[in-house]
Amino acid sequence: MAKIFCIVDGHTGLLNVSLELSRRLRDAGHEISLGALTESRNKVESADFSWLELQPRYLSPGVAKGFGGAPLNKLAAAVRNRVGYKRKRERALAELALPAFTYLLQTDRPDLVIIGMECREYIIATYGEGVPILLLSPWFNGAYLPDLPPLNTLLAPNGSTGYQDAINLAWNQRLAKLSQQRQRRFRWSAGLDRESLLLELANRRGIPASAIDRLGWPAPFTIKGLPVAHTTLDALELPHEQPEFHHYLGPMVPSSPPPNEKGSEVDERLEEMLKRRAQQQRKLIYCSVSTMAEGIDDFLERVVQACAGRKDWLLIVALGGNGGRLDHIELPDNAYVFEWVPQLKVLAEADCSINHAGINTINECIVNEVPMVIYSGGRFDQDGCAARIAYHQLGVVGDRAEDDSVAIRSNIERVLTEPVFRAKISEVNRYAQSEEVRGRLLALVERVMAEGNPVL
Known part of the structure; x- marks a missing residue:
């Protein structure tokens, strides 16, 4: 051991x-x-x-005091950082x-x-x-x-x-x-920025x-x-x-979903929705957008419109606490909106995941064999993840800025009906397991x- x-x-x-x-x-x-x-x-x-x-x-003194703010404030900070520079640098390195x-x-x-x-x-x-x-x-x-x-x-x-x-x-x-x-950080921090200090410490x-x-x-x-x-x-x-x-x-x-920390109300609503879906044999579309930022309300509205009128589909939207809202529109009877859901539990039932190309959601889709419609949030590694999903045909990658509800609906239909996506994600799932x-x-x-x- x-x-x-x-x-x-x-x-x-x-x-x-x-x-x-x-x-x-x-x-x-x-x-x-x-x-x-x-x-x-x-x-x-x-x-x-x-x-x-x-x-x-x-956080080094150079970051805390020397970066950001008005030019005169930054200039004052740069001067201040140079006073007693060696002492400040050694103290920061010691920390x-x-x-x-x-x-x-x-x-x-x-x-x-x-x-x-x-x-x-x-x-x-x-x-x-x-x-x-x-x-x-x-x-x-x-x-x-x-x-x-x-x-x-x-x-x-x-x-x-x-x-x-x-x-x-x-x-x-x-x-x-x-x-x-x-260059900008170094100029204002006089070399007391976090990166410069870490490089010196590494050496x-x-x-x-x-x-x-x-x-x-x-x-x-x-x-x-x-x-x-x-x-x-x-x-x-x-x-x-x-x-x-x-x-x-x-x-x-x-292998099993973590405990629900949001209370029984979410579980009751979710169970009701999943029961309805099973009885009516609808395809379950799950949309999660936890780290999208700009334009989130407009995008979510287009997703709802894309699914509206489809009696063979049922949509769950999980806002993920990112500030997105849908209370300004009338939801169709096949759409459910949650602030949060136990994602692994929903993915275990889902037929398609609409997500922002976050790697954790992608991995959970692979484990649950759920093909994806990707609308990258454009942050961190999300574009790189989206590129890999498209290249390996585990889903379709759309354009969040350009795709209207008709285009989004078309992408969902492709993932649900074209066999290649289900076959590819099943193949990757078998490899992962x-x-x-x-x-x-x-x-x-x-x-x-x-x-x-x-x-x-």
Whole structure:
């Protein structure tokens, strides 16, 4: 039995992934302690895991005082940051070095630390102490690779000779944008911005500049050479030459829905709707848009209009607490709107998922064999996920800005009636549930613990 720490930044999707991953490791006999940079103690302990107390994320004085606001305020902050610069820099580096966590590593000596890719100070501290690290990524491969487009683009092979040129252009555009942002931060913070401090800390703890990828995902940088566990499927990647330290574990989706935290009213309404659907043998369309932002009300209205009048369809819309509203329109009798639903329970019954290309929803659709109509939210990695769904024919990708209700209805009809989508997602589901894929987590953990950290 190994002692394993698991550390994530705490946003809901990755926390749920880490809980399922930790459950599988615990079932294999390992001792797991789980911590997050947001307050998630109740959720972790309710899943019967030991809570790992972590230091809060440190925002450097350069970020706190030197970025944003009116030009004169920023100029004053830049001047202020330069007063006592060395003292401020060393104090900030001392905080980022995580002395309490470093002491915990030295005294508890875990056999492995699984760390979310965004928890950079924890990665640096763990590497510096020589404890084996496995990086955890809920995303597809976002590293800078010359034959793979950036994860925030819709690029995918289309048979044209211009695909490689488009990849090159996308990386150059990303480089220009990131460089501009870095120059602006550095100018106003006098080098006390979080990225500059983390890079200095990495150098002091033995991570050379050659191991830093400042172009890939997630920004501001990742560390090349450390093993990365992606909770996505290699079968859904775009074609590229894969680095040997990237590993695909498949979806980390629990086998049963978590308890409903929203009360019995949601359950009663949902059960009523599902019973009605079964009696009338309607196709269930589930629309979830939890991280869409701009234009959400208009888009939801078009989705409702697309389903209106279809006596063979039944629509559930889950707003997900993102501020979207539908109380300004009269709903047809085949549409149900919820602030929140137990998504796994609904997907177990659904025939089609309309979603924003969030990777966690995509993984849950794969596990439940639900083909998709994708309207990307255009944030984070959503465009890259949408590109992969279209390329591998697990669904149809629409244009949220341009598609009217007629186009949305056409996309739903395609997913429901064209056999290729159901066949493809069933094929991917079988692969995800195969012993070969399900066994990768334990095999990778054993390998990383046996080999230790690579020399970067």
